[in-house]
Amino acid sequence: xxxxxxxxxxxxxxxxxxxxxxxxxxxxxxxxxxxxxxxxxxxxxxxxxxxxxxxxxxxxxxxxxxxxxxxxxxxxxxxxxxxxxxxxxxxxxxxxxxxxxxxxxxxxxxxxxxxxxxxxxxxxxxxxxxxxxxxxxxxxxxxxxxxxxxxxxxxxxxxxxxxxxxxxxxxxxxxxxx
Numbered sequence: 616x617x618x619x620x621x622x623x624x625x626x627x628x629x630x631x632x633x634x635x636x637x638x639x640x641x642x643x644x645x646x647x648x649x650x651x652x653x654x655x656x657x658x659x660x661x662x663x664x665x666x667x668x669x670x671x672x673x674x675x676x677x678x679x680x681x682x683x684x685x686x687x688x689x690x691x692x693x694x695x696x697x698x699x700x701x702x703x704x705x706x707x708x709x710x711x712x713x714x715x716x717x718x719x720x721x722x723x724x725x726x727x728x729x730x731x732x733x734x735x736x737x738x739x740x741x742x743x744x745x746x747x748x749x750x751x752x753x754x755x756x757x758x759x760x761x762x763x764x765x766x767x768x769x770x771x772x773x774x775x776x777x778x779x780x781x782x783x784x785x786x787x788x789x790x791x792x793x
Contacts, residue, residue, distance in 0.1 A: 616748070616755055618727070622716045628732030628744070629716060635725035637664055639755075646754035653747045655730040661723055673722070 617634035640658045644650050652658070659673045713719035727747075735743055 616752055618748075620713070620716075620719050620721060621744075622719075622721065623733050624716055624721075626731050626733045628727075628729035628740075629721055630727040630729065630744075630748075631719065631721045631724050632658075632726055633724045635660075635727075640725075642758060643751050643754050646757070647750060653750055655743075656747045656751075657728045657730075658725060659728055660725045664725065 617632045618630045619633060620629075620631035622629050622631075635658065637660060644652060647653070657675050659675055661673055716722070729743065729747055732740060732743060
């Protein structure tokens with residue numbers, strides 16, 4: 616899921632995810648029970664990811680947005696948004712030396728918010744994070760495996776087409792393939 620920074624903002628946990636896109640979040644939510652994120656988890660996106668004007672405020676994907684997305688199979692439209700972000704991804708601020716969330720520009724990137732993480736007891740914070748992230752990561756992994764299988768099948772089909780073209784070129788005068 617691409618979490619590269621974990622911090623606390625007020626009472627909430629913040630997990631920066633530079634590679635997360637609304638389309639990906641939608642795919643994750645589709646795989647979760649009832650199509651809802653785990654309790655206490657939300658994903659926030661900077662305004663540049665919005666498909667409509669949200670002003671300068673960060674936005675969350677709402678149930679209305681999800682129903683609108685599910686009826687829209689226009690992959691090219693989403694790909695345009697992804698292409699616009701390619702350059703921005705090259706300039707991700709490293710969190711290695713950051714001493715604050717502002718220093719790491721966490722608010723300029725998509726992020727997960729874990730409600731009231733600071734209020735959890737000392738030994739429970741990791742458990743809360745795991746309970747929130749593991750169901751989502753299982754869906755991401757399953758989607759990656761399905762994508763790998765589709766890619767493998769596509770390569771096999773391409774190889775068979777190339778073999779058929781090659782065989783067609785070696786056809787003899789009698790019409791037999793060798």
